[in-house]
Amino acid sequence: MDSTLPGAAPAAKSAATSAPPASVVRRRRRLTARIKDGLRDLTVQHSLLNHQVGTHLDLRDADLECLDLISRYGPIGPTALAKRAGLHPATLTGVLDRLERGGWVVRTPNPNDRRAILVQVIKEKEAEVAFLFSGLNRAMDDVCSGYEDAELVMIADFLLRTARAARVATDDLADS
Template sequence: MDSTLPRAASAARRRRRLQSRIREGLRDLTVQIALLNHQVGNHLELRDADLECLDLVSRYGPIGPTALAKRAGLHPATLTGVLDRLERGGWVIRTPNPSDRRAILVQVLKDREAEVVQMFSALNTAIDGICSEYDDSELTMITEFLHRVAREGQRATDDLAES
């Protein structure tokens, strides 16, 4: 009897279990990050969508409202309300776009950005500790994996938005 068949089936089961554990881990991470973001928003008196947009402006700004709405997956009218709240709260400013005076750019006010960074400092410190347990090649692989998963998440989001 050929013993390679049971070994191959066992290896395939083990692989499926590992992939399932990765998907479960990503779902757990998504939930925990959402809960943390919600708590941060509560402390800063920001709605969840406002905090998400603030993060996007921080990462990609200065950014135009149309580009921000696309990145956030929000209708432009909804984004206008978000930006109005963020501006009233002193989180962002809208300035004329130097390359097109008819358009505006949104940017985060740096002194307020520090408040958000402080709220995530415990998690960032914990992540630094976790990363210290891996060598550079492992961190490179983890980084590549996370970026690839994020790209596929964006692709799945775009596909759902178009259907």
Template sequence: MKSREAARRKRRLTVAIKESMRELSIQLSLLNHQVGARAKLKDTDLDCLDLIARFGPLGPTELSRRAGLHPATITGVLDRLERDRWVTRERDPDDRRAVRVRVLRERGAELLGLYAGMNRSMDDVCSGYSEAELDLISGFLHRVAEAGRQATDELAEG
């Protein structure tokens, strides 16, 4: 009897976590939309800018793969980001025919300022947890992100 009750509680908690993750996804999407509007960036442009900042410098093909966007779409995104001085295109030092894209530091600082409120809130939230709890939460979020990547890849392939 106890194991059935424990299984029910675990199912309820799992559903609650999934609901919270959906709410988080919506709230982060709304935050990103507001940041993009303040910075005069389209949502897709902001996503690509974040990918370049996190994993760059990147070539357009790699950015296309990471963003899940058609190469022609990436060309338009990069044209806008370069025109508005968010990124610069440079020759790849290892292959003079290739181009690498990197974020311009001064504009990157502008975006950090727009996310400052959320970053402060995250610091406040995290301060309420022990190191062991933060390690557990970090591992959970890493595994959820990986599950999301796998689900995305499966949909893209099928």
């Protein structure tokens, strides 16, 4: 029966469209706040660790960040690297000059475009960086060992989706 007709019984709300109880909403907000606080703490701790690693390697924070990006996404062109790092191309030139002088990276011709170059990490130097991060990597292995595979899949998905959301927020802010 059409519930818009006079005298018709109101349509039952489906479970999917009904609002959750206030206690559920409050609990969800508290849990979400804990996650956001945890991510903020993680960001600070990771930044502090990166700074210490950079100090040991005589690298500036931006240099270490770019070195990591080159290691993960390289060989990579300077324009793509500048975009990933959120740096002005002129600033990136200085970073690459320092990394190249320090023996961390090499610039090579792009085989697909003779006018362009690619930057790649010198493999022998990666071991130095890996050694300084080995304490965190061991600790992360210990943390992960306390979770089932299905939980690790969910955590990995959450982190990747959160990183994607952060990239979108960064791009939106840069465009405004």
